[in-house]
Amino acid sequence: MGKTIAQKIFDAHIIDDTYENAKIIKLDAVFAHEITTPPAIKDLETKGLDKVFDPNKIKVVIDHVTPSKDTRSAIQAKILRDWARRHKIKDFFDIGKNGVCHALFPEQGFVRPGYTIIMGDSHTCTHGAFGAFAFGVGTTALEVGILKGVVATSYPKSIKIVLKGQLENGVYAKDVILHIIHELTVNGATNRVIEFSGEVIDNFSMEERMTLTNMAIEAGATSGICAPDMKTVEYLWKYIKNDFNDKADALKEYSRWLPDADAKYEKEFEFDVSDWEPLITIKYSPDQSILAKDADIKIDQAYLGSCTNGRISDLRIAAGILKGQKIADHVRGILSPATPTVFKTALKEGLLEIFMDSGFVVTNPTCGACLGMSNGVLAPGEVAVSSTNRNFKGRMGKGGMVHLASPATVVASAIAGKIVDPRKYISSQEEGK
Amino acid sequence: MKKFGGKVLFLDRANINTDEIIPAKYLTEIDKEPLKQHLLEDLDLNNFDPTSINFEQYGAVVSRANFGCGSSREMAPWAFEVNGINVLIASNFARIFRENTFNCGMLAIELSEDTIDKIFQDFADKDDVLLDINLNDMTMKFSTTDLNYELEFSLTKFQHDLVKHGGWVKLAADKY
Structure with missing residues (x-):
């Protein structure tokens, strides 16, 4: 066998x-x-x-x-x-x-x-x-x-x-x-x-x-x-x-x-992925999701990082969308590059500057906010769009809501101030890739 | 061998995860005892108020599918253990949670969904349900003042040895 x-x-x-x-x-x-x-x-x-x-x-x-x-x-x-x-x-x-x-x-x-x-x-x-x-x-x-x-x-x-x-x-x-x-x-x-x-x-x-x-x-x-x-x-x-x-x-x-x-x-x-569209999770279970384009959810925080999506390719995608843009006034943007190498590479490539110019803060590499232990805990009633892996109740802080999404969706939503489909925020240069 | 069972707490929902059982903010505790007061603190269940429950009066939990899904934190079974709850029953458990429970010498018993349904129907609305586990003949008895019945369950030989030895560290230290 x-x-x-x-x-x-x-x-x-x-x-x-x-x-x-x-x-x-x-x-x-x-x-x-x-x-x-x-x-x-x-x-x-x-x-x-x-x-x-x-x-x-x-x-x-x-x-x-x-x-x-x-x-x-x-x-x-x-x-x-x-x-x-x-x-x-x-x-x-x-x-x-x-x-x-x-x-x-x-x-x-x-x-x-x-x-x-x-x-x-x-x-x-x-x-x-x-x-x-x-x-x-x-x-x-x-x-x-x-x-x-x-x-x-x-x-x-x-x-x-x-x-x-x-x-x-x-x-x-x-x-x-x-x-x-x-x-x-x-x-x-x-x-x-x-x-x-x-x-x-x-x-x-x-x-x-x-x-x-x-x-x-x-x-x-x-x-x-x-x-x-x-x-x-x-x-x-x-x-x-x-x-x-x-x-x-x-x-x-x-x-x-x-x-x-x-x-x-x-x-x-x-599965044929050709017609799959950007998703976000809703509620408190990672199998509950809707199309990002159908979400009309105001956010307080946009978090990019974690073992799921804190690597250099994730930061490049996100910075490509953020370049020349500002995130919404009411949104707290937090970037945690996953490792020192990712951090240094992003620094060399000018990505961190793009993040900071857009209004993001850059933290040291850590698991931090993903499980509500440090560096970005939500207050009760607050909402985050996050590139992490769990949207369990209380995950990013008691009473907070986490919507899981791709790095592109996270930063596009940060710009919009609410959860959006990232595709209309992706520049024509990106489309050529 | 220690005694397993006691008064039963019913948690009528599938997919109860480890963040609900013990939130990550308490994972900076090195010892088990401080977990005691935070058991099920973030549980998403209608009319469930953990602050109004004295968990120490219970010895067993009956819940539904995929109990203990999510993170690997052994603090989840420990949070039950320090409250005196050492038997968990569900239609299935998340793998890591199940292994953790046996590894620290507790029981995570899987029964069929139909059996779990029946237990909920017969007992969940009563507040004096007792569970008695007999590990020698692998039977459990649910009882209240007006109803009781016995069910069989199964453990693998490894699970049985873990419970008998009081956990995986002792068993492994002896064997490998």
């Missing part, structure tokens, strides 16, 4: 299959941040087990609340920092080097096709864009991962989603994933991996693929995954060039993770 991508990776990592419904697999990397890791560190200390399985395979970042906003968050950061130093974890990213984990770690070359990765963060599914089997876990599973380099989970079953056609100008990877979640519902892929394929994926950049896989969890999926191809190799090349003769050689090696032609999928969907 043929295997899916996730099944091939899983089978190559099984170390104990005693249990029928939970296999123990070996981990190639364990990622850690300051929110879910400190309780694990504390528990290991209490149990007299303050050890790590391999300091080179653990990657650590302070990203959710940084710089620390109060004593509690400062203590969390300190616990993580002291632990990383104590165990000589060299890939530890603190202030000056830190950024949103799921943007930072791929950028640093920590992900490879065929890897197994866990993190105490549900958006760990993002790394599936590289053909890795990566998924979020809680603090206890993270704790065992840190200590033993293993995780227990059930054998992966996949849903195949084939995306055909050409995206219209002004419609982006974010709109694609919002459409898919709308189709599948928030419970539609629970206990399943979503394997994305088709010409749309082939044409997508690695950053666009990450936007897609990032939100697989919003359909309940364990992970989102894309087959590795030459784009994957190109993205990783500076980190892997010493391992291979040339790029073709690397691709050949990574091709072992491609799904078999007779792989068995629990469900298969084929």
Whole structure:
């Protein structure tokens, strides 16, 4: 019987299959941040087990609340920092080097096709864009991962989603994933991996693929995954060039993770994206969405950033729309470039100046406002359009409303002062691309 | 082994997410205990006022599909645990939430949608419903003054071992 991508990776990592419904697999990397890791560190200390399985395979970042906003968050950061130093974890990213984990770690070359990765963060599914089997876990599973380099989970079953056609100008990877979640519902892929394929994926950049896989969890999926191809190799090349003769050689090696032609999928969907339009979410669930052009919703805040849409390609799209424009007087525009590299690149390219001239503030890289922890919390009754991934009740602040949208929709709406379809704000130069 | 069950709290909505169970602003807590007073603080449910509920009187929750969807925060099951609620029953759970619940030695039991419907019909409007879990023969008993019945449930061997050992850290430390 043929295997899916996730099944091939899983089978190559099984170390104990005693249990029928939970296999123990070996981990190639364990990622850690300051929110879910400190309780694990504390528990290991209490149990007299303050050890790590391999300091080179653990990657650590302070990203959710940084710089620390109060004593509690400062203590969390300190616990993580002291632990990383104590165990000589060299890939530890603190202030000056830190950024949103799921943007930072791929950028640093920590992900490879065929890897197994866990993190105490549900958006760990993002790394599936590289053909890795990566998924979020809680603090206890993270704790065992840190200590033993293993995780227990059930054998992966996949849903195949084939995306055909050409995206219209002004419609982006974010709109694609919002459409898919709308189709599948928030419970539609629970206990399943979503394997994305088709010409749309082939044409997508690695950053666009990450936007897609990032939100697989919003359909309940364990992970989102894309087959590795030459784009994957190109993205990783500076980190892997010493391992291979040339790029073709690397691709050949990574091709072992491609799904078999007779792989068995629990469900298969084929979507033609050609007539898909920009979407925004409404209410408190990411599967509830309407066309941006039908929304007539006044906004107080426009937020651009996060592990979904805080990468350089997102900033370029947004700056293309903002150039020479001012955002509405009543709108607070907040840009959080996802990593220091994104920040510096945007600075060099003059994008930050465009954002600032239009009325945006630029914050340091952090998860910040996305989950209402810092840097842009809403007051009760306020409304945000946001490039993030969750519109749950209270997500960006108690009593606030979050409408998820693409970076283009976020900044076009900032200009209009209300949620709009971004297509009429995209200049003719952009259309030529 | 510890005792599972107690008075039942009914949460009649699908897709209750972890942000509703414990909002992210409380995730700067390192310890479990401070989570206690914030359980279900942002729950989007008609006529539900968390400030008027003494969660400590409950030992179990019955809810609907995709319970615990959203983030990976184990603070969600912990917020139930510190209130003494150690059994969660739904027609299905989000994967991470379910794994987290068993990993800390609690129960996340899945029953069919029809069974959940029947439990809601029979018991949800009563406020003295008790749940008793028998892990040896995998049965649960719902009871009130005028009605009671027994249901079977299933756990995987791994889930059973996790509950028996008191969680995944102890089991893994012994085995791997």
